[in-house]
Amino acid sequence: MKKLLLASLIAVLTGCASQMPRIDNSLTAKGQSSRVRFVVLHYTVSDLPLSIKLLTEKEVSAHYLVTDEDEPRVYALVDENRAAWHAGISSWKNYTALNYSSIGIEIVNPGFKDMPDGRHWYGFSERQVDQIVALLKQIKERHQIAPENFLGHNEIAPQRKQDPGPLFPWKRLAAEGLIAWPDxxxxxxxxxxxxxxxxxxxxxxxxxxxxxxxxxxxxxxxxxxxxxxxxxxxxxxxxxxxxxxxxxxxxxxxxxxxxxxxx
Structure with missing residues (x-):
């Protein structure tokens, strides 16, 4: 009986092995491109500890998180080949549901504060922007992102979002050759x-x-x-x-x- 069971188990395992495809990775197709077409910039509207908690433990996510420390760090939270849940209901030109065709970058920044004399927006430190620029240049090189496809969350969802806010230095990105700018x-x-x-x-x-x-x-x-x-x-x-x-x-x-x- 033991021999019969052993023989049956070997037969099952042999059958499973025979069904496993042999993948040969020695060839590469010429006709291909990155799935990533867009980069979407956000602010977190929270401090660093809460930003990390929200982006790692909740349903919302992003590919990268840029901190607001004196020496800002860049956390890689989602592999660029996978979709992060950062854009929500969104569109740009003929594209919709941009989660599936974009890289999302969250920047630690409080956003704004409403005061008696009006709304006050928080800026971005020079070192923080330096890290953002360096990261964007790397992403552009990897995925050949077009200049018109570096976007703010408010651009792809203008009816419900305001980030990264009016103090985000888009003109600096233009000076770095990342985005198009009106002459x-x-x-x-x-x-x-x-x-x-x-x-x-x-x-x-x-x-x-x-x-x-x-x-x-x-x-x-x-x-x-x-x-x-x-x-x-x-x-x-x-x-x-x-x-x-x-x-x-x-x-x-x-x-x-x-x-x-x-x-």
Missing amino acids: ANAVAAALPQYEAQLPDIAWFQQKLAQHGYATPQTAVLDEQTRNVLVAFQAKYRNSKWDGVPDAESAAILDVLTAPKVKP
Whole structure:
């Protein structure tokens, strides 16, 4: 009986082994690319201990966490080949559900505090930004991220998010060659025509959608359109981000959406 059981066990194991595929990794296909198309930047709205707790023990997650210590560290929390749960309901251009096509970076920062004289936003230390820039350059190199695809959470979800806030140094990222930035001379040249005649709301909605934002096309300055304008202004014109269409916003939009001239 023991011999019979042993023979049966060997037969079962042999059968299982024969069903296991032999994977040969000696070949590589030319036609492939990274699944990662976007990088989304967030602030944590909490201190470092709570940020770590939330991002490691709760449902929300991110690929990286940049600390706010005197010597900031970068924690890798989710492998870049896996989806992190950081974007939520989101869209950019023709893409939706950006968790599955993006890398999420959380930055330890309190966000803002409402005071009697208005809302006060917290900035980012120079050393913290240095770490962010270095990390973004590495990610860009690994995944060939396009300049227009480095985004804030407020850009992919303008109706519900405000991070990384108007004090995030997007212009520094532009100076480092990471993102596209509207040419100041081109904006100055376009400004007079919009000061003389401000485009209607439909024009702003069309241009915002062309740039990438999910924007209502109602020809009405509704709350949803204001929220999109706030996200746009906070990034490209953070001296004033009230969601009100004006000549400078129009000039910046015009330059950003102008057809690219091939050399």
